Amino acid sequence: MILRRYLRLAFSVGWxxxxxxxxxxxQSETSLDAAWQAYQRxxxxxxxxxxxxxxxxxxAEAQFNLGTLYAEGRxxxxxxxxxxxxxELAAAQDYPRAxxNLGTLYxxxxxxxxxxxxxxELFAAAAESGYxxxxxxxxxxxLAAASDAAEETEAFELIKQAADQGLDRAQYNMGKLYRDGxxxxxxxxxxxxxxxxxxxxxxxxxxxxLAARYLNGEGVDKDPVTALKWYILxxxxxxxxxxxxxxxxxxxxxxxxxxxAETESSAFEPRFE
Amino acid sequence: xASPEPAVAEKFIEDLGDGAVDVxxxxxxxxxxxxxxxxxxxxxxFDMPFLARLALGRDFRNLSPAQQxxxxxxxxxxxxxxxxxxxxEFKGIQLKIEGAETISDDDLVVTTEIKSENGPPAKVDWRIxxxxxxxxxxxxxxxxxxxxxxxxxxxxxxxxxxGLDGLMAVLRARSERGTAxxxxxx
Numbered sequence: 001m002i003l004r005r006y007l008r009l010a011f012s013v014g015w016x017x018x019x020x021x022x023x024x025x026x027q028s029e030t031s032l033d034a035a036w037q038a039y040q041r042x043x044x045x046x047x048x049x050x051x052x053x054x055x056x057x058x059x060a061e062a063q064f065n066l067g068t069l070y071a072e073g074r075x076x077x078x079x080x081x082x083x084x085x086x087x088e089l090a091a092a093q094d095y096p097r098a099x100x101n102l103g104t105l106y107x108x109x110x111x112x113x114x115x116x117x118x119x120x121e122l123f124a125a126a127a128e129s130g131y132x133x134x135x136x137x138x139x140x141x142x143l144a145a146a147s148d149a150a151e152e153t154e155a156f157e158l159i160k161q162a163a164d165q166g167l168d169r170a171q172y173n174m175g176k177l178y179r180d181g182x183x184x185x186x187x188x189x190x191x192x193x194x195x196x197x198x199x200x201x202x203x204x205x206x207x208x209x210l211a212a213r214y215l216n217g218e219g220v221d222k223d224p225v226t227a228l229k230w231y232i233l234x235x236x237x238x239x240x241x242x243x244x245x246x247x248x249x250x251x252x253x254x255x256x257x258x259x260x261a262e263t264e265s266s267a268f269e270p271r272f273e
Numbered sequence: 274x275a276s277p278e279p280a281v282a283e284k285f286i287e288d289l290g291d292g293a294v295d296v297x298x299x300x301x302x303x304x305x306x307x308x309x310x311x312x313x314x315x316x317x318x319f320d321m322p323f324l325a326r327l328a329l330g331r332d333f334r335n336l337s338p339a340q341q342x343x344x345x346x347x348x349x350x351x352x353x354x355x356x357x358x359x360x361x362e363f364k365g366i367q368l369k370i371e372g373a374e375t376i377s378d379d380d381l382v383v384t385t386e387i388k389s390e391n392g393p394p395a396k397v398d399w400r401i402x403x404x405x406x407x408x409x410x411x412x413x414x415x416x417x418x419x420x421x422x423x424x425x426x427x428x429x430x431x432x433x434x435x436g437l438d439g440l441m442a443v444l445r446a447r448s449e450r451g452t453a454x455x456x457x458x459x
Contacts, residue, residue: 032455033455036453036455039304039453040303040304041300042304042361042362042364047453061454061455064453064454065453065454068451068452068453069453071450072358072452074358074362097451097454100449100451101450101451104445104446104447104449104450105446107442107443107445107446108442108443108445108446108447109435109439109442109443110443110446114435114439114442116442133449133451136449137445137449140343140445141442141445144339144343144438144441169346169350172346176342202313204316204349205342205345205346205349236313236316236317237313237316237317238316238317238319238321238322238349238353239321239322239345239349240321240322240325240345241322243322243404243405244405246405247405
């Protein structure tokens with residue numbers, strides 16, 4: 001009898017505890033959502049308050065987001081030390097974005113002494129989970145420091161992983177690496193292919209390089225109209241020299257070709273590749 | 274090259290302002306989309322290659338070709354992110370054109386006042402030069418502070434303390450730093 005009562009009690013207590021934790025998780029989910037909506041509205045003060053409570057309760061996403069508010073000075077005065085403290089908390093919970101952002105502090109020497117090995121360690125920790133910006137940044141940092149072909153190949157592989165996942169600037173850099181034969185044998189068709197992917201996403205420097213491939217028929221069939229289309233888009237995006245190339249080509253092509261290129265460039269919509 | 278016609282320059286700034294207001298007041302856009310659209314507007318209206326060279330001055334020539342290519346990319350990312358983020362702070366923004374004045378053979382300044390719900394009105398001057406017959410912004414002076422001059426001073430002080438490699442690292446760090454997110458660690 002006593003045993004039965006005890007079991008019943010244990011059972012109901014168990015349910016209450018389970019219910020409480022489900023309730024807490026749901027509540028945390030709701031507050032995260034509310035904070036995110038406040039942030040989207042540009043109500044950074046409200047977002048900060050909600051994220052502060054969640055961060056204190058150990059929510060990694062809130063700790064990371066709060067750190068970014070301090071880094072960018074949104075809803076609070078900019079304070080890179082506060083930003084670092086919150087990112088440290090989230091990074092300790094293996095939150096990849098936090099490790100990556102911490103890495104950028106050590107890379108740029110902001111609020112800490114510049115420490116490249118530490119930056120690389122943090123990027124590598126974030127890259128471990130496949131976070132594309134970390135793979136890309138680690139690849140670029142390693143490429144800048146590379147002193148032999150093996151190191152260049154290692155950097156190439158990292159940038160490629162980010163590019164495969166659709167990171168526009170990684171794709172643009174893949175185009176440059178194939179064009180110049182850095183970390184991989186030179187291959188103009190591959191270069192054009194990667195410039196194309198980043199160009200389709202609206203990346204101006206890639207659009208300029210793709211235009212040059214079409215103008216010169218390198219890795220693609222020569223096509224001055226398509227070249228002009230991409231020069232127009234690259235120039236609108238602020239890519240250096242694209243505007244001069246655009247003007248030169250406009251003068252060289254017959255008016256109907258210029259019009260076709262203009263029509264094609266105005267119909268352009270960036271899409272994720 | 275002659276400086277742009279005052280009426281053309283005023284219209285250009287008015288259009289740029291209207292474009293920014295449309296983006297800022299579109300509730301359907303996420304913060305990230307808003308920043309990206311503002312960035313695209315600025316990239317089109319600003320003479321980015323000129324601003325990039327100006328910010329680094331003579332040091333540009335001391336960069337290796339690979340660094341020059343990275344610098345162009347990083348400068349654009351860094352400047353466009355910085356300025357588009359600054360603009361998303363404004364709510365209920367109104368841009369009033371106050372006039373245009375030719376200040377040299379090449380340049381003209383459009384004087385404006387920007388009002389918003391969440392701050393005092395700001396006097397903003399836009400320095401404009403023609404490139405390939407199109408007006409382009411080559412400096413923004415907010416309450417007497419020139420964006421080009423402050424950018425240049427900031428870059429120079431980084432180059433002095435950390436060298437050109439250090440400047441590249443700082444620009445990469447700031448350009449790649451992720452912003453707030455929702456839903457999962459990635």
